[in-house]
Amino acid sequence: MTTSLTWRAPATRGRNGRVSSVWERFTPYIYIAPFFLLFLAFGLGPLLFTGWVSLHDWQLLGDTHRYVGLQNYGEMFNDPRFWKALRNTLAIFILSTVPCMGLALGLASMLNNRTLRAKTFWRMALLVPNVTPLVTVTLVFTSIFGRDYGPVTWILRSLHLPVIDWGASAMTTQIVIAIMVIWRWTGYNTLIYLAAMQAVPSAMYDCAEIDGAGRWTTFTQVTLPMIRPTILFTVVTSTVGGLQIFTEPLLFTSPTGGNNGQGLTVTLLLYGQAFNSFKFGYASAIAIALLFIILVLSLVNFAVARLIRSS
Amino acid sequence: MPVTSKEQPRTAGVGRPVSRAAARSRRRSLDSSRRRRREGTPWFSYVVLTISVLLALIPLYWMFVVGSNDTSAVSRFPPVFLPGGNFLHNLGVVDSIVPFGRSLINSAIVSGAVALLQMFFCSLAGFAFAKLRFRGRRLLFLLVIATMALPSQLGLVPMYLIMSKLSWIDTYWALVVPGAVSAFGVFWMRQVVIGTIPDELIDAAKSDGCSTFRIYRSIVVPNIRGSAAVFGLFVAMTTWNDFLWPLVVLNTPDMFTSQVAIQQLRTQYTIDYSTVMTASVLATLPLLLLFVAAGKQLVAGIMEGAVKG
Structure with a gap:
């Protein structure tokens, strides 16, 4: 198991041969990031934006969206x-x-x-x-x-x-x-x-x-x-x-x-x-x-x- | 729990000390083959199950019957109840209205792409939540679960606007990218990783100096391959069956998925059932064949994923 592991530069080894680096502590977030990014872009984001659109006179054609309140x-x-x-x-x-x-x-x-x-x-x-x-x-x-x-x-x-x-x-x-x-x-x-x-x-x-x-x-x-x-x-x-x-x-x-x-x-x-x-x-x-x-x-x-x- | 099983019997037993004693002694004798009394299957279970299965399968049989007959045969009295020989003729009619073969290919491409992406992203996230220690892990996982209660389909209008901005209307991108990862999948894959990979294995790899991605690639992936495939199958099937979103973002017949194409066969006021059913047979058959091949694993997968649901 001594080869490997330098598949990305930041992974440097500390004592005991462990991969101990900022990078390794950061990777779990990268693994779960796709879910949260896509959820923001195509889940929560559109839902919030729906609230915004609902306050406007928003037609498909025409770029002006008049604010109409409730x-x-x-x-x-x-x-x-x-x-x-x-x-x-x-x-x-x-x-x-x-x-x-x-x-x-x-x-x-x-x-x-x-x-x-x-x-x-x-x-x-x-x-x-x-x-x-x-x-x-x-x-x-x-x-x-x-x-x-x-x-x-x-x-x-x-x-x-x-x-x-x-x-x-x-x-x-x-x-x-x-x-x-x-x-x-x-x-x-x-x-x-x-x-x-x-x-x-x-x-x-x-x-x-x-x-x-x-x-x-x-x-x-x-x-x-x-x-x-x-x-x-x-x-x-x-x-x-x-x-x-x-x-x-x-x-x-x-x-x-x-x-x-x-x-x-x-x-x-x-x-x-x-x-x-x-x-x-x-x-x-x-x-x-x-x-x-x-x-x-x-x-x-x-x-x-x-x-x-x-x- | 409000009423435990211990309270209930106490009242039942008061008047019948004999039966209680008998039960106690029976317990001793049943230690090897437990629960014999309840282990018999009452005949009505089989009757009810048989009826339920018939009710589950008859509508599909009816689809085959109608799809293989001509329209007049269906409207006859009594209606035909056996498959006929008109399938290929109906198929010609279907293809003259929409490019149906093309729509099946579109469905296959989209379902396959979504399934592969979900298998990768969901297993990666599931692995992180199951085996890696990081700040905010519990909270973030709860967040993932909470998103399942959000009806994201209601963001339809902005989703359409976003897709127009990206020029993704009428492309595969609009169908594939938003579906590339799901909360349900992250949850499912986390269960799988917890259930199949012991912590010791991960720890050993870590002390050998493996990077987490190396652990994922060399330990997690080989061990969860089977379960991930079942999950992928599940995703492919649900994607194949999607209707509302493809209906909104697809415009040209050459881009239609099979479900949208079938809908096009139905004009607003009349339905030629034999053509519609012929197309339905073609769009359903691949799913049924996959189900016959891997349904057993699919059932097991759904049940495993449900235990902690």
Whole structure:
């Protein structure tokens, strides 16, 4: 090991042959620098700049950006589309997250069983939806839930039930979009929960068993409290991701969220205002509003988690 | 923890001292093969899992069915439920609307580049956070974690402005550079380094006078190669599936990624499902094949990364 090490001049050796130099103390920062630089340039920077743009009348064309104060925010609060988009987004978020978490917990506790056969098969099969492109997922489900044709309509007709025009009303649109989200994310969350469940010390289960706790009691009194940090983690990531939902409503309805805005979500509105109407200032105000909502909801998640822990 | 497993049974056991004693003695006899009672798998687990897997796979099967039939076959009653022979014809239609082969190549280039860059930068940062001592390490790492809670997608408008300033609109740069490193990846790779490389090895190398980069190159990289590859696969798949950002920064059909190209096949009011699904099959098949080949490792990787999530 005596060759090497002068690959860059500053690395000189002190006693004991150690590389002891200012350079070596500095290198860890170089290794983590790419993350922080890119985050500043393409993460935090743009977010802060969004706040700045939101205070201006900022069109795509034209170099003058007139400062308008909070006017864009005023326009937003008076824009019925914004409220509709917010309602739809929250509805889709709740309709998708709650069942998704519940299903994932149930499936994970079934997979968390030593005698289960074909473990790898189940895990892989459940993860397949998560590697499927979002665009594909949306288009497949759009055709499955077609109004005139498609499997769902066929089943309803065969059972002599009324046929549903899924894309027509806000509620059915939300349901179909929620189904897409549930389909794509349940398997992934299942694996996350399963990993957390496997990390629970088996002594805890032994104790529960010795004391005669049944499956359900064990699940609610041992498993759930032990994996609470993981559940909180998935709730927060689902909040951040779910409230930005875009691809599903865009492709299931239209860039404007359908004729009556039944599929309009906040990010869809943001996208339309920015890249169809080229009102960058207004779009930025919407982005800041959504950012604020996401941060508040994430904090609420943490607060609720803390409350549960202390009670 | 509010309700420990010890409190719960106490109430359950009060009325049943016999069963408690029995349980105690059973514990002794079960020491070698622990948890026998719970170890049986109830039949309904298999039923539920089978149904779930069917629900997970049927939509993909439907994609193959629609993509290989003509449009009228899909709108028939009852609809067709078997793949047909119209795939190549549909493919011709797809290619007459957008250069779809080109879009697949674009997707592959972008996904491959992002995956390689992330494997390098994330493992380097992960190694630093896992094994190197430096001032502010804990705080900086917490900062990395905290950035995951930030919805950076909302910086869409300034991102677009930045890309125009850099003249990166409609280029690979706009897709590759912002994705070259991620907080999630740094976290994942840190877990991997902690899990695979003992501190003693690093210390030994240090006292031999190895520079930290030499340690990274000669000790870390060879040992984490497998896990890094799984991570790279994960990154490539998510990048392949990206939609909103490519939709914003790409204008010309020759630059479209496959996901943007598929969207172009769908006009505002009508969808010719067979063409759209044919394209979807082509854009999804590479992912499914990769998944069949490496899905087992991917599952393990996701679960390892999650333990301390």
